[in-house]
Amino acid sequence: MADSAHGTHHAEMSFWRRYVFSTDHKVIGIQYSITALVFLFFGFSLMLLMRWQLAYPDQPLPIIGGLFGELRMPGGVMLPDFYNQLGAMHGTIMVFLGVVPLAVGGFGNFVVPLQIGAPDMAFPRLNMASYWALFLGGVTMFASFFVPGGAAQSGWTSYPPLSDIAPMGQTIWLVGMLFLIVSSLLGAINFITTILQLRAPGLTFMRFPFFVWAQFVTAFLLLLGFPPLQAAGIFQLMDRLAGTSFFLPSGLVVSGQPIAATGGGSPILWQHLFWFLAHPEVYVLILPAMGIVAEVVANNTRKPLWGYKSMVYSLLFLGFMSFIVWAHHMFITGMGTAMSSFFQTTTMIISIPSVIILSCLIISLWGGSIRFNTPMLFALAFLPMFGIGGLTGLPLGLATADIHLHDTYYVIGHFHYVVAPGTILALFAGIYYWYPKATGRKMSEFLGKLHFWPSFIFMNGVFLPMLIQGLHGVQRRLYDGGAAYAHAQPVLHLNKIMSYSAWGLALTQVFFIVNFFWSLRKGEKTSDNPWEATTIEWSAPSPPPHGNFVSMPQAYRGPYEYSVPGHPTDFLPQFSPGAGEKAKTGQAGKTSH
């Protein structure tokens, strides 16, 4: 650590306490980030295998096809069961072990305490426990590939009755999910307490950087959304292990054999409990990304965010509404028209705050002297990509249109536009933006741009054709990509385009990986505030020592005081005392727009 001389004095800790079982939020944040990036890459690799099968159904996979064994890919040809495992685990890993740990565990842990001027999280040991719960969950999920019958294969949604009667991998999946739920709950409690209690003097709620607000609302979604899934997971475990029939209806017949169970259960119950979490989970995936984009956009337009307050209120409203839209995933379960009307109405309403936030971010660009550095490129790409993701969701939220589109590739395209070119691009923006704070060095701009442009193009190459295929009625989860269906024939050639784009996207990530490690040693050394930003994390040394700040920071003004008229530089940091201004405590500060 280059700046350890700045740090508060503390006893030298062993390697294990310092880097492995650390209670320092920055180390834990980095542990989360690395773990999540590894899992993102692993989950992506599963998809690369699937894309081979979809582009070249039932043809042997060259070179590496033989490595997967006779149970999965005899002679290099993928079995449908293995395809299903890859699909279920791709979804599970990307959502619960990739994006959420990176967006919340990684960025939230590293950035939030720094941005609010706190020495650490409120409960450091709980923080460590939450990381290790995630790690155990990850190991469990990974191990499930090697149990008899393979990993979970009933989709990432694990719908019963299929999941109730699936092989053992499903049980392991449930145990893994329980670990991940515990991890998220501990993290959520910690984030909310930290943000409420450990804010620096003068940092009133309306002076929060938007990223802090985003994490605050996200933590509530995790806190209140996950327990119902936990209940559902326990029910499913009981069904699988204790012979109960919570999700098994009476008279179920599988492959001509009646299932030996008492019945009387409801498969729909699982769907309600699952989507009660999994819909807010979508906002868990997107809100931190919006927070990152807001930080990067304000910093690189050198302007205050346009409509900061309306963004904050939209965020709160969105968080609340996200709990009463879940059944729009279930329009074709046969629910009554009154129910579908209710859920389609709330779904239309929830699009309003998202549109407000996105519009505010786009209007923030207006009249700015924009710096097109790598973080900004990723953040700018987020705006239209998330826009496509959001707008393609509207037809799915309308019960009538959903009858046609449900379970087609259109859904996959829509969701991935939100999460892949949306959230993941924003997460990359965040990595490039805060890398100097974590390491004291900048990542290479050249490699960053080499990473950005092909990623941007290939992502659209992967996901745009999905929307077209879906409109043609091609179903998701077909292991031959629709080759056996007459109505899929006109759009079948798109499978190859998507697969080549996916493999291209994988190759492009090499630039990122090289950049990430190369810059650790060789990157350009930076000052504590290389982007000339205004929020409090940039007042800490880079990298921040244990305890973060040399002296207790204070907030004197709102978070985005860029280009203030009459100020000598184009940024007026939140943490520097200005002429004649005093830190306010206990009352809302004013932000200028």
Add this chain to the structure above:
Amino acid sequence: MEIPYTVSERPDTGLNNVKIGIWLFLASEIMLFGALFASYILLRVGATKWPDGSSILSVPMAFTNTMVLISSSVTMVMAWASLMEKKLGRYRLFMGLTIVLGLAFLVIKFFEYRAKFHHGLHPSTSTFMALYFTLTGLHAAHVAGGIGINAYLWGPGLKLWERAPQQFTNRVETAGLFWHFVDLVWIFLFPVLYLL
């Protein structure tokens, strides 16, 4: 490096970190048991026939258990109040009673379960029995967890009292909030499963 407001209260929120933490945890617990009760309602509404709980389950045993848990909540408050009055002996007595009452609840529960198994009633017998075992089982796990925390605060955790009495009192208060919650869940479970 000190984390602020671990013991004292932050002036503008009026709370210390632990108090916020436990209330948030209880909020998530409400969502957990809320989902369990909601599932009970959904499954019961969808069932063609539903047994009368009191004809299968033992109301006297459950009533005794209700009294045991309510008493333990009272002794828990007394334990905390004794600490506020700095009477350590009384604290040990009341916390000890709380632990004993918690254990009594589990013992009665054990005999209840054993009687059910003896009569051939298992989780796989019917949806009602499945709900009974899952809901009371999860609740019993919470009771066991609460006993563990209380036992720690009665025994080894007491060392903190010498160094930081206020922090220790806060811990007992926090454990008490959890214990009252577990009690409250039972007060809902009892009529829902045994009486309705």
